[in-house]
Amino acid sequence: MLDQHTDLKSLLKDPSLLVEAAYLGGEWVQGDEGTFDVTNPARGDVIAKVADLSREQIAEAIDKAYVAQKDWASWTGKERAAVLRKWFDLMMENQDDLGTILTAEQGKPLAEAKGEIAYGASFIEFFGEEAKRIYGETIPGHQRDKRIMVMKQPIGVAASITPWNFPNAMITRKAAPALAAGCSFVGRPAKETPLSALVMGVLAERAGIPKGVFSIVTSSRSSDAGKEFCENPKVRKLTFTGSTEVGRILLKQAADQVMKCSMELGGNAPFIVFDDADLDAAVDGAIMCKFRNNGQTCVCANRIYVQAGVYDEFAKRLKAKVEKMKVGDGLAEGTDLGPLINADAIDKVQEHIADAKAKGAKVILGDGQPMEGAGHYLPPTILTGVTQDMQVARDETFGPMAPLFKFDDVDDVIAMANDTIFGLASYFYAKDLSRVYKVAEALEYGIVGVNTGIISTEVAPFGGVKQSGLGREGSHHGIEDYLEMKYVCMSV
Numbered sequence: 001m002l003d004q005h006t007d008l009k010s011l012l013k014d015p016s017l018l019v020e021a022a023y024l025g026g027e028w029v030q031g032d033e034g035t036f037d038v039t040n041p042a043r044g045d046v047i048a049k050v051a052d053l054s055r056e057q058i059a060e061a062i063d064k065a066y067v068a069q070k071d072w073a074s075w076t077g078k079e080r081a082a083v084l085r086k087w088f089d090l091m092m093e094n095q096d097d098l099g100t101i102l103t104a105e106q107g108k109p110l111a112e113a114k115g116e117i118a119y120g121a122s123f124i125e126f127f128g129e130e131a132k133r134i135y136g137e138t139i140p141g142h143q144r145d146k147r148i149m150v151m152k153q154p155i156g157v158a159a160s161i162t163p164w165n166f167p168n169a170m171i172t173r174k175a176a177p178a179l180a181a182g183c184s185f186v187g188r189p190a191k192e193t194p195l196s197a198l199v200m201g202v203l204a205e206r207a208g209i210p211k212g213v214f215s216i217v218t219s220s221r222s223s224d225a226g227k228e229f230c231e232n233p234k235v236r237k238l239t240f241t242g243s244t245e246v247g248r249i250l251l252k253q254a255a256d257q258v259m260k261c262s263m264e265l266g267g268n269a270p271f272i273v274f275d276d277a278d279l280d281a282a283v284d285g286a287i288m289c290k291f292r293n294n295g296q297t298c299v300c301a302n303r304i305y306v307q308a309g310v311y312d313e314f315a316k317r318l319k320a321k322v323e324k325m326k327v328g329d330g331l332a333e334g335t336d337l338g339p340l341i342n343a344d345a346i347d348k349v350q351e352h353i354a355d356a357k358a359k360g361a362k363v364i365l366g367d368g369q370p371m372e373g374a375g376h377y378l379p380p381t382i383l384t385g386v387t388q389d390m391q392v393a394r395d396e397t398f399g400p401m402a403p404l405f406k407f408d409d410v411d412d413v414i415a416m417a418n419d420t421i422f423g424l425a426s427y428f429y430a431k432d433l434s435r436v437y438k439v440a441e442a443l444e445y446g447i448v449g450v451n452t453g454i455i456s457t458e459v460a461p462f463g464g465v466k467q468s469g470l471g472r473e474g475s476h477h478g479i480e481d482y483l484e485m486k487y488v489c490m491s492v
């Protein structure tokens, strides 16, 4: 455990994995703007002072990525695959240390953090294999003397901005397809969680990824990085994961250069339990879906709709299991729910609870009050009698609050579930096959979980519709966003 006498390096098998310098063009550099603090959300202690790069230094990383990308693209897919496989192997060999670093800066329980490392590594493994399968095509000519060929080529320098909630996997879900395609990559991690990104630089170096192909530019001023990424003509791809609000800002900024953008934005996931559901499975699924990363994921159940006939029993069984969940330091044995990332996150959950109670909702578990002492600990809350007019029906809570809505009719619940600007993940539990097909087709979301609350995998296309984003990450589709298609027409 971290405390005033134990620092993070002392918890690591390989302390050299913990770095505070930025990884710029294959060199470890200090920030021209000094350093910024990284704090442990479980205790509030400063655990690192990380290089704070200037916008000029970020531009330098882009310059180096631009030069390095030419040679990297000339490697065969098989050669790139070998280096990516080594990167994957190094992640898994150091999974314990990477998990400890991740929990220290983000807060999630160590088992979840190690799970994220394996999840993050799976993208590198998967796209390393895809590097060998970037196929073009020939098309029968439109005239007797014409031959048509289509080739796929890397788009160039890819710039990445990622959030604090999955500080490893959100980077690898972008860097893996980018490097597999022959692009170079400049990543700017959230200021709250830069250490997990920097350790990927250490492992990239050890894996033999050429200097400049992969850079991590740490900075405390996110808008500076965003503007440099959007305005620098050497950047041809912007990939972002975060809130819809920031996604809009970046899309507007990127429009001036007509830049290719991938956007993984906010969610407002409905979780629907029909009266023919396996109720115990639905309760377990709701817990995993709602409380993964303490509710701080864009695909967490944000609204739980339960059909009237099973509403009371579902609420009773949900409460009985949630009240046994242990809230505590993510590095402590047996912790189920770690701290939230910061005080603002607690404020947002409390705001949703207060608004719902003011409009008639009832609290059946928790009181929305943070635990005493240091760290951002908020015990889980369950509300019943929640209705569509409440804030939680419109906005993402992003924390440990489960709002239960009651419904009667399938058409009503589909209308309520779809009544949002978001369209990322959705879930429902039912057994009737006809109902399963109809509901899966009717939900306006990029992802539908049927009788499961966990849908995250590298082999499937992850992404949203409406204002939850643009593009897909993961699956064989995921590499397309880092490729340009060239049509060659030959007169013979």
Ligand SMILES: NC(=O)C1=CN([C@@H]2O[C@H](COP(=O)(O)OP(=O)(O)OC[C@H]3O[C@@H](n4cnc5c(N)ncnc54)[C@H](OP(=O)(O)O)[C@@H]3O)[C@@H](O)[C@H]2O)C=CC1
Residues within 6 Å of the ligand: 161, 162, 163, 164, 165, 188, 189, 190, 191, 192, 220, 222, 223, 224, 225, 226, 227, 241, 242, 243, 244, 246, 247, 249, 250, 264, 265, 266, 267, 297, 298, 396, 398, 424, 468, 469
């Ligand atoms: N669809 C998805 O896969 C995901 C969506 N999200 C959504 O993001 C929100 C929570 O994550 P959170 O990190 O707070 O989201 P934010 O959108 O606030 O931040 C995401 C990243 O963008 C950076 N950023 C913030 N403002 C700007 C700007 N003007 N220009 C460039 N970069 C900027 C942040 O930097 P810094 O933190 O240093 O300020 C951070 O690195 C929720 O709405 C959640 O649903 C989160 C994760 C995944």
Ligand SMILES: O=C(O)[C@H](O)CS(=O)(=O)O
Residues within 6 Å of the ligand: 165, 166, 169, 170, 241, 264, 296, 297, 298, 299, 455, 456, 462
């Ligand atoms: O940032 C997130 O919330 C992730 O996209 C969710 S997942 O891919 O890890 O499920």
